Amino acid sequence: MSITSLAAVPSVHRACPVFRGRIGQDARSGHYAVPHRYRLHLSTACPDGLRLAVGHSLLGLDAGCPVTVLPAVPDCPGGGHAALRPLYEASAHHYTGPALAPVLSDDWSGRIVSTEARDILRDLDRFPHEGGAALYPSGQESVIEAVEAMCDAIEEAAQCAGRAGTGPVERAAALDALFDTLGRLESRLTEEEYLVDDRLTAADVELWVTLVQLDMVHRCHLDASAVHRIAAHRALWVYAGRLAARPAFGRHLDLEGISRRHHGRCQGLEAAGAAVQILDWAGRAADTEDASRR
Known part of the structure; x- marks a missing residue:
């Protein structure tokens, strides 16, 4: 899979007042x-x-x-x-x-x-930090941006497929786009442990959070067949579970909070896929807590 060849995808981030000051190097x-x-x-x-x-x-x-x-x-x-x-x-x-x-x-x-x-x-990432490892390694910015675009595409397709009022043709097209993007990421993670440069980067943070949202939020509005097809991307979910077991990831999982936020904002209808959770996030978080005590 060539990550860098992907075209940019319009951002699906929130509409809100945006302050975009930047921290420079001097x-x-x-x-x-x-x-x-x-x-x-x-x-x-x-x-x-x-x-x-x-x-x-x-x-x-x-x-x-x-x-x-x-x-x-x-x-x-x-x-x-x-x-x-x-x-x-x-x-x-x-x-x-x-x-x-x-x-x-x-x-x-x-x-x-x-x-x-x-x-x-x-x-x-510009701050002096422990270990010196960069989340945006030099020369890999375009690859990370392509992963960000793929994560936006997953979010957009999942929202469209699960939105109340989406017609069958539009829903089918959204699911096709979703499975296509997941499939390309699956191919990458079947061969590599991480997405970029054989090491943990911001691309992995992006994808991991996208998978949390896909399972904990968007799954609730998809039918069981779609959820089973999503779950069939085994390499993706093994990767998600592996990262969730790392303290830097798992200890920040607020599953109850994600659910409360979702139900407080959501206007869609619950679908059959809501009953088919893909990954045991709570179990992974517990493993993280146990590991941190040892």
Whole structure:
């Protein structure tokens, strides 16, 4: 499988107020990678928040960039988190919209640097961190971007296939697109342990969170036949389970929170596939906790 040959896929990320400041490599950028200046605010029940939590752990940034964990379900009317309201109001004049997560904030100014998860993770990768391993290894950026596009395609196809009101022809086309993308990833992971450069990278974080969402959220709106076909991609789910058993991944799994967030936002109808969970995520998380105690 050639990952890099894939065409870009339009982003399916949330529609929200976007702050896209970037952390540069020196003081001329305005924001530069210095320990103890920045703070992450996220909910691990949210896919973007889960990606950032995993990446943050892999980089070993607990001391240099602390994390504030937010509730699974936003606590403000109309969405958003009350704890983030002061940051939004300080960052946008007369701001009245929802105070959404994730957020990377600047403790020096009390303002938001960015709300764009992929930019944030790339910038965190510039921080000095334990072990020195990069999530975005030099020369592999285009490959990682292609995996991001594939993950967006999975999300978009699964949403379309499970959406109430989707016609049979449109649903069939969405499922074809879903199985095609899963099949290409399956082929890659049948031959390799990781997606890029034979090592753990941001591409693996992206795909792992996408598989969590596919099983814990989108599965609930697909018929049993579709779920069985998804589960038949054995290499993908062995890979997902293997990563879930690593502390940097598994300890951030908030399965109850994901379910609560899903039911709080979802307007689709539950389908037969809801009863056929693909992976025992709770068991994997328990294995992680046991391993961390030893």
